[in-house]
Amino acid sequence: MKAKVLGRLGALLLGCQLVGAAAHAVTWFPLGPYGGDARSFAVDPHDSKHLYLGTETGWLYQSHDDGATWTRVSQVEGQNDLVIDHIILDANAPNHIILAAFMVNKAGGGIYISDDGGKSWTRQAEMGGQSVRSLTRSASDPNELVAGTLEGVFRSKDNGKHWERISPASNAEIHEVESVAIDPKDPNIIYAGTWHLPWKTTDGGAHWESIKQGIIDDSDVFSIVIDPNSPNIVYASACSGIYKSMDAGVEFKGGVSINRGQGIPTSARRTRKLKLDPTQPNTIYAGTTEGLYKSTDAGATWTKMTTSDVTVNDVYVDPNDPKHVLLATDRSGVLRSEDSGMTFVPSNTGFTLRQVVAYAADQHNPAQVYIGVVNDKQTGGVFASSDGGVRWQQMSIGLDGRDVFSLTMTPSDTLLAGTSHGIFRLVNDAWMSAAYTAPRQTAADRRHETVARRGARNHAAPSRKKPQPVASQQLSEALVYALTSGSAGVYAGTSAGVWHSADGGQSWSQMQVPQLTEARYLALHGQTVVAGSLTGVALSQNGGASWTSVMPPPTLTQIGALAIDGAGNLWIGGPEGVFYSTNHGASWNTLRNLFVRQVDGIFYDATNNRVLVSSASGTVGFAASLPSYSISYWDTGWPLRFLRPVGDHLIGATLYDGMVIQPKMVASPFESTAMAVGDTPRTRLEAKRSSAGAQ
Numbered sequence: 001m002k003a004k005v006l007g008r009l010g011a012l013l014l015g016c017q018l019v020g021a022a023a024h025a026v027t028w029f030p031l032g033p034y035g036g037d038a039r040s041f042a043v044d045p046h047d048s049k050h051l052y053l054g055t056e057t058g059w060l061y062q063s064h065d066d067g068a069t070w071t072r073v074s075q076v077e078g079q080n081d082l083v084i085d086h087i088i089l090d091a092n093a094p095n096h097i098i099l100a101a102f103m104v105n106k107a108g109g110g111i112y113i114s115d116d117g118g119k120s121w122t123r124q125a126e127m128g129g130q131s132v133r134s135l136t137r138s139a140s141d142p143n144e145l146v147a148g149t150l151e152g153v154f155r156s157k158d159n160g161k162h163w164e165r166i167s168p169a170s171n172a173e174i175h176e177v178e179s180v181a182i183d184p185k186d187p188n189i190i191y192a193g194t195w196h197l198p199w200k201t202t203d204g205g206a207h208w209e210s211i212k213q214g215i216i217d218d219s220d221v222f223s224i225v226i227d228p229n230s231p232n233i234v235y236a237s238a239c240s241g242i243y244k245s246m247d248a249g250v251e252f253k254g255g256v257s258i259n260r261g262q263g264i265p266t267s268a269r270r271t272r273k274l275k276l277d278p279t280q281p282n283t284i285y286a287g288t289t290e291g292l293y294k295s296t297d298a299g300a301t302w303t304k305m306t307t308s309d310v311t312v313n314d315v316y317v318d319p320n321d322p323k324h325v326l327l328a329t330d331r332s333g334v335l336r337s338e339d340s341g342m343t344f345v346p347s348n349t350g351f352t353l354r355q356v357v358a359y360a361a362d363q364h365n366p367a368q369v370y371i372g373v374v375n376d377k378q379t380g381g382v383f384a385s386s387d388g389g390v391r392w393q394q395m396s397i398g399l400d401g402r403d404v405f406s407l408t409m410t411p412s413d414t415l416l417a418g419t420s421h422g423i424f425r426l427v428n429d430a431w432m433s434a435a436y437t438a439p440r441q442t443a444a445d446r447r448h449e450t451v452a453r454r455g456a457r458n459h460a461a462p463s464r465k466k467p468q469p470v471a472s473q474q475l476s477e478a479l480v481y482a483l484t485s486g487s488a489g490v491y492a493g494t495s496a497g498v499w500h501s502a503d504g505g506q507s508w509s510q511m512q513v514p515q516l517t518e519a520r521y522l523a524l525h526g527q528t529v530v531a532g533s534l535t536g537v538a539l540s541q542n543g544g545a546s547w548t549s550v551m552p553p554p555t556l557t558q559i560g561a562l563a564i565d566g567a568g569n570l571w572i573g574g575p576e577g578v579f580y581s582t583n584h585g586a587s588w589n590t591l592r593n594l595f596v597r598q599v600d601g602i603f604y605d606a607t608n609n610r611v612l613v614s615s616a617s618g619t620v621g622f623a624a625s626l627p628s629y630s631i632s633y634w635d636t637g638w639p640l641r642f643l644r645p646v647g648d649h650l651i652g653a654t655l656y657d658g659m660v661i662q663p664k665m666v667a668s669p670f671e672s673t674a675m676a677v678g679d680t681p682r683t684r685l686e687a688k689r690s691s692a693g694a695q
Helices: 005-024 256-261 443-457 663-667 681-694
Strands: 029-032 038-044 047-055 059-063 071-075 082-089 097-103 109-114 132-137 145-149 153-156 177-182 190-194 197-201 221-226 234-238 241-245 253-255 271-277 280-288 291-295 312-317 325-329 333-337 355-361 369-374 382-385 404-409 415-419 422-427 430-433 480-486 489-494 497-501 521-525 528-532 537-540 548-550 561-564 570-574 577-581 599-605 610-615 620-625 630-635 640-646 649-654 659-661
Touching (some): 047 082, 059 082, 082 132, 097 132, 234 271, 369 404, 404 489, 480 521
Parallel strands (some): 038 082, 038 312
Antiparallel strands (some): 059 071, 145 153, 234 241, 241 253, 271 280, 280 291, 312 325, 415 422, 422 430, 489 497, 521 528, 537 548, 561 570, 610 620, 610 640, 620 630
């Protein structure tokens, strides 16, 4: 059955996405693939179905259906490296939201306040620049909030408007505060977990005492929770295990002994989050870097609820239905359970935080496209779309969690993936290593082939076995930055130089490219091949049989992209912009009125005879139409790694938020087979090949 999926279905899906995107200058629509890193939850105190989700790229999402689907709300300060680990809503005014954030691997962050449900944000001045690692609100005094930062413990007594430091600046221990908790009945009793043991104050910060009795020295304390009915019961999670105190922190028990004997084995695992069931405090969830654990007897015994490859950053238990549990995880996004954690399923519709770095398109069906992602292990790899990017399906069997840096479709319709460890071929919907090199042919082999040809004419071929390809450890261990294919074969740019395959990726030989020990960029047009590292360029005009060095533009400090257009002209980009050469690199030109910098992507669009240029430093994508070199542009609303044509619209890869697509797609004339049972990329390829064979 045929359907205009990029017209009718595309318009329907994009209409849903528009609600969360239109108010924030996001003009191109994010469409997945769904999943990625999720960090924190918050619930509307008046509507348990209304949830917020914090990320590590500054984005805030929300859900109005218990976490089944998600929409973007806003990106705080437009920061791609702002980690939102704590979100608090005001019970008296749910549109008043306070969140704590920090920057990845650098100073920065703070307390951010919104009074319109997260649509806009103001950074609280007194906490500006603070790396805020923890935040909580007092149950007995809603105006009191406590935050932990790398500098110490801070408190607000006016619902976040003003903050003061309550830990002594001179204290050598109370800093790097990863967790805070407030006694549910006495707001002056505050606990602080640092990167080196926990502390406590009973007088609002005037005096602090170390509460490390029973805890292994130098333990990082990631989470502290207090039994709301019995405040003397305090739980703390650390790198050395889970601890419990029955006397308000005077003494803790547990740790490694609990790990070894009662369900959580000792290892390098870290328990990032402890969560009490709001209806039954004896039920505790422990979100760790190696799965979710659960105790139903106040921490006496623990049961593992997920596999070890799940990294849990936060746990949400529905106060109205404690069987409904959500996990915010690395790579897997949001996981949902409706049976108190016994089973989990992904719940990521609308939520995407993927780093897409690779792209390939079917040469016969422009709506069939493939992308490769990095940093997502088993949940990443390769994704395929049969409708030009509207919906995505994971195709990663056999990649074993490898990052995918490059993709290409060979002229024989074989999809190849360049990974963090070698090249793989897609065979029957599974990936197989393609790290083979053709064995060197000896004189005896050549004599054997001559005899074989004579024998064939005389119907008596010799019995000597033909040499078989042998595995190349060098290629299988290489990082494959780039893949490109055409009539001259398939070329791979790797950390071990340039490689070539003449048989669709089944066997490979290393090419001798002068002064290019690694190749991060490749481009191919006919017999012309250009390869580049961060600083060098090499050119071949005979399919790689011989190479010459090319001097990059003298003002270019680092290479970020390469391309060859239909006339054989070279294109190169980097921090200083984009350049082109009409004489194989002997001299370089710039495009008039194109002042784009930090160029990360250049692609020759043969169908429209134009060069597409993208930059991660801005939100504008450019096209240089040939041969006039006239410039057109689109403000996509996203910094982009690359742009690609899909029929009469464009698709782009953001830095961290998956794929985005041009709004023009709602009027696209594409037709594609509807996604039905049994309709997979494999069956479509097989059908296409059968049709081609019949002709």
